[in-house]
Amino acid sequence: MRIAIYDLDNTLTRRATFTPFLVFAARRIAPWRLALLPVWxxxxxxxxxxxxxxxxxxxxGMRLMLGNAPVATLQEAGREFAAHRARNGGFMPATLAFLEEDRAKGAQILVATAAFEFYARAFADHLGIETLIGTRWDGHTIPGGNCYAETKLARVRAWAAEQGLSLEESELRFVSDSFADAPLLELADEAIFVSMSAGKRTRAKARGWRVISAD
Structure with missing residues (x-):
């Protein structure tokens, strides 16, 4: 089984998403909260x-900028946010080329991201990716913690177990821009690191990862 896992921020998307989402959603849900941006x-x-x-x-950040907005309201804002990004060239062409390659090879494709699921889901849907693993939000707290570093690896392993798959026995590609994703990058048969930073590119190459430019 071929499994292809993609990070979201600065990997599938050209830029980070959380702060821009907070601003985008606050403008629609509670515009007065934009005055709190310096606090953020x-x-x-x-x-x-x-x-x-x-x-x-x-x-x-969620409580400051969006208060107690219902998850359904956040999901709707997330759909609008993802559509806005898509209309304005918000995706990374180099990474999308790998995505299409994985589709052609019949890979099981998923997004694994620290971004909140309530808006990351909309980005995944836009790209035709069914499986999403992200940071959860119950309206007040983050159950299970931020989907980041070792937590992200544990969440991916749990997903694989539910599917009856073994990450070690699969042909695994992982694409990310973050050294925090080293646990998954080190596990992958094909680790792809996305960056324009010369320093980060050098560090990634030293770890044996394939490096591509963020363009």
């Missing part, structure tokens, strides 16, 4: 200097 920027700085982890950062 300060919170991101707090994360960068180690005051809290990604799960807490994203939880606080």
């Amino acid at each position: 920027v300060a919170m991101m700085i707090g994360y960068r200097i180690g005051l809290y982890d990604r799960t807490m950062l994203k939880t606080r």
Whole structure:
């Protein structure tokens, strides 16, 4: 079995999605919350200097910018957000070429991302990808934590087990722009790292990963 797994931000999409989604959705759901953007920027700085982890950062960001918006409302905003990105060249052509190659080879394709499922689902649907593994949101908290690093690998393994598949016994391709995805990149038979950064490209090549330009 051939399995092809794609990250979302800066891999299938040209740019990150979370902060742009917060702005996009707040503009539609609660425009007054846009005045809180400087607070969100300060919170991101707090994360960068180690005051809290990604799960807490994203939880606080959701509460700050979108309040208690129902998940159904967030899903609708997610569909609009993904459509807006698609209309404006928001996908990575080089990565889409790999996606079409995997389709032609009959691969089982999935998106595994730290992005919230309520909007990542819309991106996957736009690309015709049925299986999505992302960060969950129950309206107040992130059950199971951020779908990132080892947590992402564990979620992918759980999915494979449900399908009766073994990642080790499959022909596995994984495409990502992030060193946080090293657990899956190291496991893959074909690890593809997407970056325009010379430093990151050098580090990725040193680990034996194939490197492509983000264009």
